[in-house]
Structures are given as C-alpha cells and as structure tokens.
Amino acid sequence: MLTPFEVRILRSLEEGKEYKLDEAEKVAGISKDAILRGAYLLKEKGYADVKEVVVKEYRVTDEGKRYLEEGLPEERLFRFLKERGEISLNELENHFDKKMLGIALGWLRRKGAVDVKDNVVKLVKDVDFKEKEYLKLIAEGRFEEVPNKVLKDLKRRKLVEEDERKEIYVRILKKPKLELKEVITDLTPEIIISRSWKGKEFARYEVKIPAKDIYGGKVHPYERIIRECRKIFLEMGFTEIKGNYVQPAFWNFDALFQPQDHPARDMQDTFYLDRYVDIPENLADRVKQTHENGWITGSTGWKGVWDVNKARQLVLRTHTTAVTIKYLAENPEPPQKAFCIDRVYRREAIDPTHLPEFDQLEGVVLDKDVGFRHLLGLLKEFFSKMGFENVRFRPGYFPYTEPSVEPEVYVEGLGWVELGGAGVFRKEVTEPLGIKGRVLAWGLGIGRLAMLRLGLKDLRRLYLPDIGWLREMPAIVR
Numbered sequence: 001m002l003t004p005f006e007v008r009i010l011r012s013l014e015e016g017k018e019y020k021l022d023e024a025e026k027v028a029g030i031s032k033d034a035i036l037r038g039a040y041l042l043k044e045k046g047y048a049d050v051k052e053v054v055v056k057e058y059r060v061t062d063e064g065k066r067y068l069e070e071g072l073p074e075e076r077l078f079r080f081l082k083e084r085g086e087i088s089l090n091e092l093e094n095h096f097d098k099k100m101l102g103i104a105l106g107w108l109r110r111k112g113a114v115d116v117k118d119n120v121v122k123l124v125k126d127v128d129f130k131e132k133e134y135l136k137l138i139a140e141g142r143f144e145e146v147p148n149k150v151l152k153d154l155k156r157r158k159l160v161e162e163d164e165r166k167e168i169y170v171r172i173l174k175k176p177k178l179e180l181k182e183v184i185t186d187l188t189p190e191i192i193i194s195r196s197w198k199g200k201e202f203a204r205y206e207v208k209i210p211a212k213d214i215y216g217g218k219v220h221p222y223e224r225i226i227r228e229c230r231k232i233f234l235e236m237g238f239t240e241i242k243g244n245y246v247q248p249a250f251w252n253f254d255a256l257f258q259p260q261d262h263p264a265r266d267m268q269d270t271f272y273l274d275r276y277v278d279i280p281e282n283l284a285d286r287v288k289q290t291h292e293n294g295w296i297t298g299s300t301g302w303k304g305v306w307d308v309n310k311a312r313q314l315v316l317r318t319h320t321t322a323v324t325i326k327y328l329a330e331n332p333e334p335p336q337k338a339f340c341i342d343r344v345y346r347r348e349a350i351d352p353t354h355l356p357e358f359d360q361l362e363g364v365v366l367d368k369d370v371g372f373r374h375l376l377g378l379l380k381e382f383f384s385k386m387g388f389e390n391v392r393f394r395p396g397y398f399p400y401t402e403p404s405v406e407p408e409v410y411v412e413g414l415g416w417v418e419l420g421g422a423g424v425f426r427k428e429v430t431e432p433l434g435i436k437g438r439v440l441a442w443g444l445g446i447g448r449l450a451m452l453r454l455g456l457k458d459l460r461r462l463y464l465p466d467i468g469w470l471r472e473m474p475a476i477v478r
C-alpha cells in the first residue's frame with residue numbers, strides 16, 4: 001500500500017537516477033519533508049534508496065579576512081625582517097602590536113625561518129606563505145583544492161571555520177505497478193464527519209523516519225533550576241519569603257553587625273540611593289550599643305561611634321540576608337524555617353563569573369537546639385538533592401556568623417567550586433533584634449549553581465536570548 005506522496009515520488013522521479021533532495025522537491029512538486037517521509041517509506045519497501053552524506057564546508061573568519069587584506073602576521077614580520085635584518089625584540093615591539101608579534105614569531109619559528117637568541121631576532125631561512133593562497137581559495141569557496149592539513153591548521157588558528165551539512169540523495173530502484181487505491185495519511189475531522197474513510201486503508205506510522213524538529217514551549221533552563229531549588233526547600237518544610245530590592249543599610253548591613261567602616265559598605269561595592277528612611281528607634285538603639293560596646297551580649301562590639309544616618313540610607317540590597325534578618329526580627333520566636341530566592345546587586349565588573357545583578361538562594365533556621373552540624377547536614381542534603389554529591393566546607397568569614405563556612409561542590413573538569421557562604425548567626429546579631437534561639441543561615445549563588453548544572457562556562461549565557469541554545473536545552477536536565 002502506498003501513500004499519495006509515495007505515488008507522487010514514484011511517478012515523478014526517474015528510475016535509477018540519483019536526486020538531491022532539492023532537485024526531487026522541484027521535480028515532484030511536494031515539500032522536502034514530504035519527499036523525505038515518502039522516500040524513507042519507499043526504502044522500507046525496497047523501491048528506493050536514501051543516502052545521507054555529511055559534507056563539510058569552510059568559511060574564512062573575520063580575522064582571516066583581515067589577514068587576506070593585510071597579509072598574515074608572520075608574512076608581515078618576515079618582510080620587515082628581510083628589510084631590516086637583525087633586530088631586538090624590544091625594538092620589534094615598537095613596530096608591531098604585541099599579540100600580533102607573538103603569533104608571527106611563533107609561526108616563523110615553526111617554519112624554521114628565524115632564530116631568537118639573547119632577545120635578538122634573526123632571519124635564517126627563506127620560507128613561503130602558501131597559507132595565504134589557500135585562505136584565498138577558501139574565501140572563494142574552493143576549499144576542495146586545499147590540503148586537509150592546511151585546513152586543519154587554519155581552523156586551529158581560527159582563520160577558518162568548519163560547518164557540517166547533511167545532504168540527502170534519493171534514488172528510485174524500481175517502480176511497482178502503481179495501485180491507485182488511496183491511503184489516508186492524516187485523519188481530519190472532515191474525513192471522520194463525512195465517513196469517507198470507509199473502505200479505505202490507513203497509512204502505517206513509521207517511527208524511524210527522520211522528522212522535522214519541533215520545539216515546544218518550555219520553562220527557561222535557569223527558571224527551571226530556580227523552581228527545583230524552591231521545591232526542595234518547600235518539601236523540607238521551609239516558608240518562602242520575599243523582600244524589597246531597596247533596603248535601608250540598617251537591614252542590609254547594621255542589623256547584621258557589619259561595621260560601618262566595613263569595605264563591603266564602600267561606594268565601590270554597593271549601589272546607594274540618595275534617600276533616607278526612618279528605622280525603628282528601639283532596634284536602632286540596641287544595634288547602636290551592640291556595635292559600640294557590645295550592649296548586654298558579652299561582646300566588646302566594634303568600638304567607635306555608630307551613626308544612625310548611615311543606617312538610614314537606602315541601598316540596592318547586596319545580599320538576600322537583608323530579607324531573612326528582617327523576617328527573623330519580625331518573627332523572633334522559634335521555630336522558624338524560611339528561604340528567599342531573589343535578585344541582589346553589587347558593583348561588580350562584568351566577567352564570566354560576575355554580574356552586577358545576580359540571584360541568591362538564602363535560608364535560615366531558627367530553633368532552640370540547632371547548631372553548626374545541622375547547618376552542614378542541611379546544606380549537604382540540599383546539594384545532594386540538586387545532584388551534587390561531593391560537598392565540602394571551607395572555613396570562611398562573615399561579620400554576622402560564627403563559625404562561618406564557604407560550601408564548595410566538586411564538578412568534574414572544574415574541581416571544587418565555591419557556591420556562597422553559611423554560618424551560625426552571632427549573638428551580636430540575634431540578641432539586639434530579640435531573636436530567641438540559634439540561627440543557621442546561608443546564602444548561595446544560584447546562578448553559579450545553574451551554570452554548573454547546565455554545563456555553562458559563562459554566567460552571562462543564562463541571560464542571553466539565544467534561541468538556538470534554548471531550543472537545544474532539554475526540558476529536564478539531570
């Protein structure tokens with residue numbers, strides 16, 4: 001039994017002749033997808049042969065194009081040396097860009113064209129620069145004429161890029177006596193309503209035929225990992241909390257016993273707003289005393305004068321600890337278990353692992369008889385649920401916790417990666433706010449976590465609207 005497409009293909013393609021998919025499309029007058037499906041069905045029945053050939057194509061990169069105009073770095077240096085004779089490396093740096101000089105010297109040495117001794121460069125042999133001719137051929141699309149080794153070298157130098165394309169050929173082996181009994185391939189509402197399917201055959205579904213890729217809608221990989229973290233803490237009985245992006249320095253720093261001259265409070269590190277708010281007087285008073293002399297906590301405090309105006313200034317929160325500490329001040333009775341997944345801001349120079357806006361996964365446990373070991377166990381449990389089995393804790397320092405640790409997870413190929421901070425809140429933090437009990441606290445960089453899970457090397461990828469990457473990401477990553 002043949003589908004209408006198969007019949008169409010058999011009728012329009014010549015027996016024994018090989019057609020590229022594009023040609024077959026033109027000759028048969030049906031879409032490439034239909035040809036492909038039909039051809040594979042015909043292959044199954046022995047009427048056709050389908051061949052897939054992977055062809056490589058080469059393209060000159062921007063850097064390569066520049067060299068085509070200016071000459072290869074080694075060629076330019078060679079010409080210069082020919083004119084000038086021996087010359088010191090220092091002198092050369094006056095004539096050439098340092099990076100270009102490095103590349104040029106490297107290749108000339110490899111070719112045995114120069115000798116470098118005591119910082120002096122000397123030409124010792126005449127060499128040719130065929131690579132450039134080859135580069136030109138590639139630029140003209142004549143890459144078949146370029147030897148493989150040269151292609152490989154040019155690719156390694158990033159002057160040429162390789163692309164792979166699949167080409168599909170269809171050949172009709174023999175034509176059956178065409179039986180024109182119609183077969184139904186797509187069952188439509190019309191066919192059902194009119195009952196025209198009666199007495200007809202249905203095409204069998206062939207799962208092995210390559211089909212068009214379909215990209216369904218799905219949750220963004222980063223958001224998916226954020227949801228995964230949220231689920232883990234909800235399942236462990238935590239409450240999710242939220243807070244404002246803009247916080248008084250009081251909640252971001254002072255309530256956390258961060259001294260007013262702490263470098264993290266500097267303009268260099270924190271985004272300040274030119275606005276001030278009032279803070280609860282009784283709290284401010286106790287925090288002031290704690291900073292200045294320890295109040296009744298038994299601590300000596302930081303000494304010096306605590307200035308309420310510094311605490312009143314608004315900042316873009318630099319960590320979500322501002323949210324958890326405020327929550328605990330408002331809910332000081334144990335037990336409490338809360339977490340917060342949200343955006344924080346720091347004045348960072350942007351690089352592959354730093355962004356001025358990023359997200360933290362913050363959490364606290366307040367109870368009468370909890371301690372450091374519970375904290376480590378809890379974090380270990382969380383990481384293990386996230387798929388990181390190898391966890392270790394390095395000693396750390398935060399003004400608000402004692403002891404403090406920096407959790408790290410082991411990632412194949414990267415080694416130990418630091419994921420944030422954790423510790424037990426000091427009494428200088430809990431007592432002035434009236435928090436009754438011990439507090440386990442942590443703040444993790446959730447972007448980093450996502451990066452590791454998704455196998456990315458650059459945090460910025462998480463925020464790029466790269467549709468190709470998004471399409472390729474599976475809906476579930478483990």
Ligand SMILES: N[C@@H](Cc1ccccc1)C(=O)O
Pocket residue numbers: 318319320321398401404420421422423441442443444
């Ligand atoms: N707030 C710290 C992390 C941390 C949270 C809670 C306790 C200890 C450390 C940071 O942003 O790096």
